Amino acid sequence: MTNTPDTAFGFAYHGNPLERLSEYRGDAEWMAGHRSNPQARFVFFCEGKPLVGTDSGPLSVLWQEQAGAVFAPIEKEETILLGFQPDTRAPVFAAALAADPVRIEAGGRKLIDIRSLALQGVLPPPQLGMLAQASALLHWHTSHRFCSRCGAPSVMALGGYRRDCPACGGQHFPRTDPVAIMLVTDGDACLMGRPPRLPEGVFSTLAGFIEPGETIEEAVRREVFEESGIRVGAVSYMASQPWPFPASLMIGCHGTALSRDITMDAAELEACRWFSRDEVTAMLADAHPQGLKVPPPLSIAHWLIRRWAEGQG
Structure with a gap:
């Protein structure tokens, strides 16, 4: 089946084009044949960062196996099949390099964390999607x-x-850990908060992990009430984003507030308040009078905020 990526959202790690063909993974002969394919390409990670080619032309994270083998043998038993490129049908694998990062970063090669790559916009969206898949799986194998x-x-x-x-x-x-991330609104106002991890002046949507035995809608209502004291009624799904830090799925939602009085959980948030649509529009344009901002475009939080500010939902 062809995997047609939906790249209309614009946020990072979305739109992985690889065809996974998961139904064949249990066939050892099939796997071995693709593992030895001379057209196979690899994404290599070292200490959690992908190997990026910077010597000439556009940046790329797709390598021939020899590029990683010069540092250390690539163990076939510890190689992950990510999937197949839809245009060439070439397999794409992921592997970890057990080598000195200083030695690796020579001859036009760099180890760059995937958040920086997304923020800088220096890779095509399909390659960011591949990196998200590879990073999550390699992290899981390392820790299990x-x-x-x-x-x-x-x-x-x-x-x-x-x-x-x-x-x-x-x-x-x-594992993939589901996270509910939601923009709660009441008319021409939306609710945003400031957890301590955000840079100074940045406000974002509220979010939290979905717990066992809980629906997405229930998680939205619980998290919003726990963090802000706001009751939420109707909840609708908007979009989702792989979030490889280390392996979450951000499930973007819209919630309609039933109350306006905030009782903030100071253990979770440094600040929480209602913002008018005009105020959010100024934040998106970096023109807020107090210098307040929203998260960068790499995140689904930015997409949820911008979509609402522009009157799309």
């Missing part, structure tokens, strides 16, 4: 080397989408 049932070393299986325990037979699968 041992079976959580018996503690024995586990091994990669299904092209990187499972780890098996030879000792007890346990099977373990990669």
Whole structure:
């Protein structure tokens, strides 16, 4: 099946074009054939940062296997199949490099974190999507080397989408942590807050992890009430964004407020207030009289805020 990326949203890590063909991952012969394909390309990570080519032309994160093998052998057993490029049908793999970062960053190569790459807009959106997939999976494998049932070393299986325990037979699968992120509005006003991690003067949508046994709508209402004391009625889904820090899915929602009186949770937020549409428009244009801002365009939070400010929902 062709994976047609939806790139209309504009935020980062969205629009991964790779065709995953997940139904074939259990076929060892099929996997081995693609692993030895001379057209195969790799994304390499070292200490959580992808290897980026900077020596000539546009930046790229797609390499031949030899580019990583010069630093250390690429272990076939620890190589993840990300998917297939829709135009060339060439497989794309991900692997971690166990090498000195200083040695790697020579000859037109750099290790650049994926947040900086998104902020700078120096990579095509499809490559950012591939990096988000690779980063999340490689992080999971690094932090799940041992079976959580018996503690024995586990091994990669299904092209990187499972780890098996030879000792007890346990099977373990990669995690994606769902996060509800929501813009709550009441007429021509929207609710935004300032968690301590944001740069000075930046206000954003509220957000929180969805808990077990909870719907998206319930998570939106709970998180907003816990952080701001605002009751939310109708909740609608807007869009979603992979967020590889380390492996979340941001589920963007709109909520309609049932109250306006804020009771802020000071343990979660430094500030929380209502903003008029005109005020938000000024923030988007970097023209707010107090210098207040919204998050950068790489995030779905920015998209939710801009969409509402422009009267689209």
